[in-house]
Amino acid sequence: MKLHFADYLIIFIYFLFVIAVGFIIKKKIKSSNDFLSSGRNIPLWITSLAFISANLGAQEVLGMVASGAKYGIMTVHFYWVGAIFAMIFLGVFMMPFYYGSKARSVPEYLKLRFDEKTRGLNAITFAVMTVFSSGISLFALAKLLEIILGWNFDLCIWIAAGVVMVYTFLGGLTSAVYNEVLQFFLIVLGLSPLVIVALQDAGGWEGIKANLDPQLTHAWKYMGRAEDNRMGLNFMSLIFGLGFVMSFGYWCTDFLVVQRAMIARNMSAAQRTPIIAAIPKMLMPLIVVLPGVIAIALMSPALQDKGFAIPTDASGGLDYTMTLPSMIAHYYPSGLLGLGITALIASFMSGMAGNVTAFNSVFTYDIYQAYIVKNKSDNHYLQVGKMITLFGILFSIGTAYIAASFNNINDFLQLVFSFVNGPLFATFLLGMFWKRTTSNGAFWGLLIGTVAAAITHGLTIAEGKGGWISPMFPITSGMGQAFIVASFSWIANFCTTILVSLVTKPKSDEELKGLVYSLTEKVYATEQKWYLKAGPLSIILLIITIILNIVFF
Amino acid sequence: MLEKFNQLSIVIGVFFILVAVVLLGGYILTDSLHFTINLYTGVGLLVFGVFMLMVKEKTD
Numbered sequence: 001m002k003l004h005f006a007d008y009l010i011i012f013i014y015f016l017f018v019i020a021v022g023f024i025i026k027k028k029i030k031s032s033n034d035f036l037s038s039g040r041n042i043p044l045w046i047t048s049l050a051f052i053s054a055n056l057g058a059q060e061v062l063g064m065v066a067s068g069a070k071y072g073i074m075t076v077h078f079y080w081v082g083a084i085f086a087m088i089f090l091g092v093f094m095m096p097f098y099y100g101s102k103a104r105s106v107p108e109y110l111k112l113r114f115d116e117k118t119r120g121l122n123a124i125t126f127a128v129m130t131v132f133s134s135g136i137s138l139f140a141l142a143k144l145l146e147i148i149l150g151w152n153f154d155l156c157i158w159i160a161a162g163v164v165m166v167y168t169f170l171g172g173l174t175s176a177v178y179n180e181v182l183q184f185f186l187i188v189l190g191l192s193p194l195v196i197v198a199l200q201d202a203g204g205w206e207g208i209k210a211n212l213d214p215q216l217t218h219a220w221k222y223m224g225r226a227e228d229n230r231m232g233l234n235f236m237s238l239i240f241g242l243g244f245v246m247s248f249g250y251w252c253t254d255f256l257v258v259q260r261a262m263i264a265r266n267m268s269a270a271q272r273t274p275i276i277a278a279i280p281k282m283l284m285p286l287i288v289v290l291p292g293v294i295a296i297a298l299m300s301p302a303l304q305d306k307g308f309a310i311p312t313d314a315s316g317g318l319d320y321t322m323t324l325p326s327m328i329a330h331y332y333p334s335g336l337l338g339l340g341i342t343a344l345i346a347s348f349m350s351g352m353a354g355n356v357t358a359f360n361s362v363f364t365y366d367i368y369q370a371y372i373v374k375n376k377s378d379n380h381y382l383q384v385g386k387m388i389t390l391f392g393i394l395f396s397i398g399t400a401y402i403a404a405s406f407n408n409i410n411d412f413l414q415l416v417f418s419f420v421n422g423p424l425f426a427t428f429l430l431g432m433f434w435k436r437t438t439s440n441g442a443f444w445g446l447l448i449g450t451v452a453a454a455i456t457h458g459l460t461i462a463e464g465k466g467g468w469i470s471p472m473f474p475i476t477s478g479m480g481q482a483f484i485v486a487s488f489s490w491i492a493n494f495c496t497t498i499l500v501s502l503v504t505k506p507k508s509d510e511e512l513k514g515l516v517y518s519l520t521e522k523v524y525a526t527e528q529k530w531y532l533k534a535g536p537l538s539i540i541l542l543i544i545t546i547i548l549n550i551v552f553f
Numbered sequence: 554m555l556e557k558f559n560q561l562s563i564v565i566g567v568f569f570i571l572v573a574v575v576l577l578g579g580y581i582l583t584d585s586l587h588f589t590i591n592l593y594t595g596v597g598l599l600v601f602g603v604f605m606l607m608v609k610e611k612t613d
Contacts, residue, residue, distance in 0.1 A: 006579045006586055010572055017568045024564070046561060178561050185565060189601065193594045333588040335579045339572060 001148050001329045007338025014186070014342045018167050018179045018349070025171030025178060032381035035172035036361045037104050038263040042174065046181055047269065048276035051260040052284070053180035056187055057351020058140050061288055061344070065327075066320035068285075068292020069310060071230050071479070072216025073552055075292070076285045077238060080219070082247030083281050084545045087274040088538045090252045090261070093517075097432050098262055099270040100514055105262075106255040107366040113431045113515045115439035116370070121446060123366035125420045126255060127359055131392055134355035135399025141348035142400065148325045149341070157400055160345070164353050165393040169386060173361065176353040177260065183346035188280075190343025191287050191324075197331050198294045201306055208293060211300040216293060219552040232462075232476020233483060241483025245490040246418075249425035256358040271534045278541050282548070295323045352396065360388040419457075422486035423449025423493035430497050435509070435516045441501030449493025456488040457481070566605030573599035 029035050042050075067075040103109040107126065111119035142156035167175045202208050209217045215229055222228040223235040233241070251257060251274070261273035298308040308330050313319040328340040364385045373380075427446055430437040458469030462481035475481045512519050530536045576595030579586030 004579075004585060006575050009575050013568065013571050013575070017564065021564060178564075181561060182565055182568060185569070185601075189569070189598060193590055193597075197590060331590075333586070333591065335576050335586040335588070335591040336594055339576070339594070 001337070003149065003337065003341070004334035006335045007341065010335075010338035011342050011345065014346065015163055017182065018163060021178050021182070022167030022170035022175045025175040028174065029170075029172055029382075032364070032378050032385055033104075034174070035382055035385045036364055038172070038174045038177065040263055041265055042177060042263045044264060044269040044272060044276065046177060047260050047264045047273040049184045049280070050177040050180040051257055051273055051277040052281050053184035053187075053350050054257050054260055054354035056184060056284075056347055057354065058137050058144075058344075058348040059351065061187065061191075061347040062140070062144075062321055062324055064285075064288040065292040065295075065324040067479070068289040069296050069318070069320050069323045070292070071477075072212070072293055072296070073219050073289065074216075074223075074229060074231060075289045076219055076548075076552065077242055078247075079281060079285050079289075080545050080549050081239065081243040083251060084278050084541060085243065086247040086251035087278045087281065088541060089248060090258070091271045091273065091275040092534050092538055094252055094428070094432060095261055095271045095274070096267065096520065097515060097517075098258060099264070099267050100520070103262075104365050105362050106253060106258055107362055109515075110427075110431075110442070111366075111370075113512070114437075114442045118427075118439060118443045118446070119366060119370070121443065122424070123362050123370075127363050127367060129420060130256065130355040130359040130362070131395045132399050134352045134359070134392070134396040136403050137348050137351045137355070138396050139400040139403040141345065141352075143404075144325060144344065144348075145341075147322075148329065153404075157397060160349060160352070161393050161397050161400075164349055164356065165390065168353055168356055168360075168393070169389050172385065172389070173259070173263065173357045176357040177263070179353060180260075180350050183350040184280075186346045187343045187350075188287055190339045190346075191291070193336060194327055194331055194340065195286060195290055195294070198291060198298070198327060201308075201331075202294050202297045202303060207303075208297040211297050211302050212293070216296065219549060221553060226476065226480075230477065232480040237480070237483055237487070241487045245422060245425065245486040246483060248429075249421045249423075249486065249490070253424045253428050254421060255362060256354050259358055259361065268532070268534075272532075272537065275534055275537050275541065282541070282545060291327055292320075292323055295327055356389060356392045356396065359392045360385055363388050363392075418482055418486055419450050419453040419489065422453050422489040426490050426493035426497060430494070430501075431516070433517045434501075435512055435518055436501055436506050437497060438501040438504040438506045440504045441497040441499075444500045445493040445497030448496040449489045452492030453485050453489035456485045460484060562605045562608050566602045566608075569598045569602035569605065571602075573597075573602060 031039070033039050064075060064078065098106070098109055101109055101112050103112055107119045107123035110122050138157055138161055141160055142153050145151045145156045146153045167179060171178070199205070203210070215222050220235065223233070223238060226232050226234045226237070261270050264270040264273050295308065295310055297303060298306050299310065308327070310318045310320065311322045311326055325344070328337065332340045364381060368384055368388070369381060423446060426449065427442050431442060455469065457466045459467070460473045460475050460481050461467030461471035462475040463478045465478055466481055475484065509519055514520050573595045576586070576591045576598065580588070580591045580595060
């Protein structure tokens with residue numbers, strides 16, 4: 001792939017604008033709260049788009065296109081079974097506690113609801129995981145640009161990290177959030193022409209259906225038995241593992257995304273942030289799943305004259321990760337190619353900046369201020385927050401090089417991440433809705449849940465991964481294995497938390513006011529217009545989601 | 554004028570208008586960028602960029 005001057009110009013304009021946003025926001029940063037929490041003053045449309053953009057990193061964009069090619073339209077379950085329901089639950093039921101408790105972070109909520117050790121456990125694991133995720137995102141960007149454009153790997157790492165560092169250092173969370181909105185539009189508008197021309201080339205949806213195995217064009221029809229579909233899952237495992245445990249665990253407890261709703265101007269806007277975000281999220285499969293399905297259709301015998309093929313890897317199998325870059329190379333001429341490459345760069349930078357800003361908030365508030373240096377001036381914590389941003393970027397660069405040295409470090413870290421995130425939702429669910437849940441129950445539940453995840457992974461094997469204790473239970477796909485691991489870890493956490501809570505002393509009702517559903521005064525929306533209320537919006541979204549599932553059944 | 558850049562919608566609008574100008578300018582002026590898809594995308598981005606500027610004016 002060779003770039004024209006116009007392609008470089010578009011990439012340059014993008015870098016110029018994201019850095020300019022940092023300089024514009026810099027003038028507004030007066031306190032640590034402005035830098036780390038945006039002073040809770042961001043308009044709803046921005047928090048909503050930033051909410052989904054923080055999740056629209058490289059792993060999401062390249063990974064979902066790859067899954068679309070590998071598993072077909074079933075990949076939409078990540079959206080229409082997973083994300084939408086979880087985002088609505090977060091908005092309607094959980095935001096009142098996150099926002100109403102005045103906690104500045106998810107770990108800080110855990111401290112208020114439970115105790116310091118539960119907060120510490122969550123803060124440390126989250127900080128480590130975000131900085132590693134950021135580094136892996138950086139590594140993936142540099143590797144991709146090296147492969148498809150022949151650019152120097154080291155230069156890509158340092159330039160991309162340098163640009164993210166400049167705008168996050170200058171403007172903190174606000175700068176990252178503003179750029180996430182720009183990046184969101186860039187990703188959507190930069191990849192939309194690809195979907196349109198490739199879909200036309202494949203003969204439209206009818207042409208795709210005519211040329212593909214029906215397993216790849218139906219979301220539910222082949223989910224009755226695990227043997228009938230490529231994920232190797234039946235619908236019960238999918239609904240519980242993905243739809244409940246993994247999706248709710250991620251969307252409702254991961255500070256990276258929850259932080260975007262916590263910076264809204266008021267409770268009503270905070271509640272509506274994930275609900276408004278669910279609208280574009282519902283349509284994202286058009287941009288990130290459909291291209292994968294089209295790519296596989298284009299490789300069918302009837303469409304081979306189109307000349308498109310997904311590259312193969314060293315083992316001779318299809319390298320699904322390269323599906324999107326190879327489609328961009330195939331369909332985009334000079335000019336538009338620059339836009340497509342910029343969209344890919346934006347997705348990597350959005351993911352990296354999201355991780356870095358979540359990392360510096362948690363590190364400053366929940367580790368530095370809580371354990372290392374307490375009771376200093378606000379300016380002290382502002383300067384520390386800025387320094388932590390620099391260290392976060394440098395750690396990310398370090399982990400990018402570690403990732404470059406080990407073939408399987410990404411898989412390993414994603415696995416550890418699922419061990420930590422999988423059971424976490426049980427802790428929040430019980431903590432927010434059962435006032436009897438105790439601090440010891442939450443702490444031991446989290447630990448046992450994580451151990452259960454490790455044991456389940458050790459006893460199952462899929463695509464050569466897992467089974468390190470004994471490969472007793474083979475599973476068809478790695479994705480199916482992840483759902484099952486998450487399910488067992490959630491159940492272990494849920495049961496342990498209940499059992500330990502029943503034999504330990506809970507906090508008093510007075511201490512739990514505003515933190516637990518039954519002890520919190522219900523706030524009803526003051527907006528008169530129905531479309532400004534979380535409830536009616538949620539019901540409409542749920543109905544549309546169910547209709548989409550039926551249409552693609 | 555520079556004050557207006559405090560509004561995110563203005564920043565986004567100007568960004569997409571500039572990208573549209575690169576695509577449309579390239580389509581009109583050079584053979585190496587003379588592709589229909591560049592024209593359509595350039596027009597689409599231009600419309601979106603102008604829309605973002607107007608959203609700002611309306612909310613003001």
